[in-house]
Amino acid sequence: MIHVLPVRTPTLPPATHTNVYRVGRVVFDAASPYADEQARTLAWVRESPVPVDTIVLTHHHHDHVGGAEALRTALRASGTPAKILAHRDSVLPFDLDGTLDDGDVLDTGDGPLRAVYTPGHAHGHLVFLAENGDCIAGDLVAGTGTIVVAPPEGHLETYLQSLRRMLPLAKRLYPAHGPDLPGEDTLRHYLFHRAMRTEQVRVARDALLAAGEPVTPVAVAERVYAGIPGVDPLFAALQVAAILAWLEEHHGG
Ligand SMILES: [Zn+2]
Known part of the structure; x- marks a missing residue:
């Protein structure tokens, strides 16, 4: 069974919280840097009937x-040999106790969860799939806000491959931000939305070229996102930069 605790984090608006998930002895994304939220996380972790000894990112x-390092420290202080695991490509301000790779299976004590390597939004991104298709999805999709795929770390084609890979596998998605989502419908919608946005960027780019104006991510974003309220211009420009790079890779510019 998947338990969830949304905690306040310095995340990207409109999201304000990150979901911490717990399955058996494993906690996913102990996320909050704030002391009050870390204390709430620890109390919630201690509710687990199976003692939690693994923090997975x-x-x-x-x-x-x-909140990962604080949770590890607190669990160790109470006598549990807690460890933090993540993909080896992760760059973190603390030490990992081990790494996870595609196909690794977590023995949670409440059913196995298989790690699936799903990069594109971030280096070393993993999701975790239960036998019934429940999927702890990290930032592959979001129930609140959108997933930024922005260079230099984000890579659109890699992200699209990750979405396509999960399409036949994930029956229910448990994202890091917002409520859980139907698997297939959500992944299809994400693929459709990215294809639509890519087409809009191509049209805007070609219009700028035809007008003899410089093609910059900001200029393209101003055309593509005109009239869409609440769009952060910096992130819009970064998204457009990722799409312009994709167009160059796939259609010779
Ligand atoms: Zn992220």
Whole structure:
């Protein structure tokens, strides 16, 4: 059974919280850097009927890892030999006790969870799949806000491959931000939305070229996102930069 505790984190608006998930002895994304939220996380972890001894990180972004070291320290102080695991490509301000790779199976004490390597949003991104298709999804998808795939770390084609890979596998997605989501419908929608946005970027780029104006991510973003409220211009430009790179890779510019 998947338990969830949303904790306040310095994440990207409109999201304000990151979901910490718990399955058996394993906690995913002990996320909050704030002391009050870390205390709440520890109390919630101690509710587990199976003593928690493993902290797994879906990826290394700061709004997913901010409470991991504090939780490990607190569990160790109470006599549990707790460990933190993540993909080896993760870059973290603390030491890992081991690494996870594609196909590794976590023995949670409440059913096995298989790690699936799903990069594109972040280096070393992993999701965790139960035998019934439940999937702890990290930032592969989001129930609140959108997933930023921005260079230099983000890579659109790699991200699309990760979405396609999970399409036949994930029946229910448990994202790091917002409520859980149907697997197939959500992944299809994400693939459709990215394809639509890519087409809009191509049209805007070609219009700038035809007008003899410089093609910059900011100029393209101003056309693509015109009239869409609440869009952060910096992130819009970064998303567009990822799509322009994809167009160059796939269609010779
Ligand atoms: Zn992330």
